[in-house]
Amino acid sequence: MAAPVIMTQTSNLNENVEEVIHLPFIRLKKLSFNQELLNDHYDWIIFSSKNAVKFFNEYYPKVxxxxxxxxxxxxxxxxNQRDITVDFFPENFSQEGFINEFTVNKDSRILIPSSAAARPLLQTKLQEQDAEVVKIDLYEPEAYTENIExxxxxLKRGLASGIAFxxxxxxxxxxxxxxxxxxxxNYMYYAIGKPTFEKIKQFGFKAEIxxxxxIDGLLNIIKESRNRK
Known part of the structure; x- marks a missing residue:
């Protein structure tokens, strides 16, 4: 049986999966921001990740x-678990999918609380459609060096066969x-989406996307890859 794959997400899987070792490569550092931004009215707030909801949860009632x-x-x-009702949810779980499915009204005021390292694509595309977008940097990632080491x-000892990023x-x-x-x-690499795939490619390595x-998509591609061998 092949050695397990290291999974790098920051929260534990809800189930025990033999194919993976949970080992996050990122720690999240909370950032301060101008809380006067919370005093304005917004037509939409967009949460692009579970962490964005987690870090913004204490501020949400004030908005x-x-x-x-x-x-x-x-x-x-x-x-839903935090009693926040979601009015729009795209079928495609990416910024690109959101942009393709979301209808923007001119002069809409949109709040995006997210990571300081988040891709600017969502903000840029909404602004191009004449929306007024306010982005709040709630947290930033930093390397979890001990886990990476x-x-x-x-990998070197053959106790893992690859990494799912x-x-x-x-x-x-x-x-x-x-x-x-x-x-x-000589290791297998897996990417959760195209931006991650492109990042791996920049370092000169191949990956399955x-x-x-x-995360379920990552687990599926790991299983499919193993079944092909």
Missing amino acids: DVSHVAAIGEKTKKYC QAISL ASSSAADYFFEEAEEANLGA ANEQT
Whole structure:
């Protein structure tokens, strides 16, 4: 039986999966922001991740907002658990999918609380459609160096066969450390979505990309890859 794959997401899986080792490569650091931004009215607030909901939850009751949108099934579910009603939820769990499905009214005021490292695509495209967008940087990722070093050790000892990257930041942090550690190239890499796939490619490695941009999608592509061998 092949050695398990290291999974880099920041929260534990809800089930025990033999194929993976849970080892987050990112720690999240809370940031301060101008709370006067919460005093304005917004037509929409867009949560692009579960972490965005988690870090903004204490501020949400203070905001005068008409509608809530969520990107990703787990984000929507987490909103529901926090009694936040989601009014719009795209079928495609990505910024690109959201942009294609979301209808923007001219001069709409939109609040996006998210990571400081989030891709600017969503904000840019909404602004191009004449929406007024306010982005709040709630937190920022930083490398979980101890876990990355442990992952490199597991790979070198044959106790893991590859890595499933749940974000492009995780891939960035890992390959910078792996380069210094002279890690070989005989490992399988998996990407949760195209941005993460492109980041792995930048470092000169190949990866399989999940058909669905979710953790379940990553698990499925790992299983499919193993079944082909």
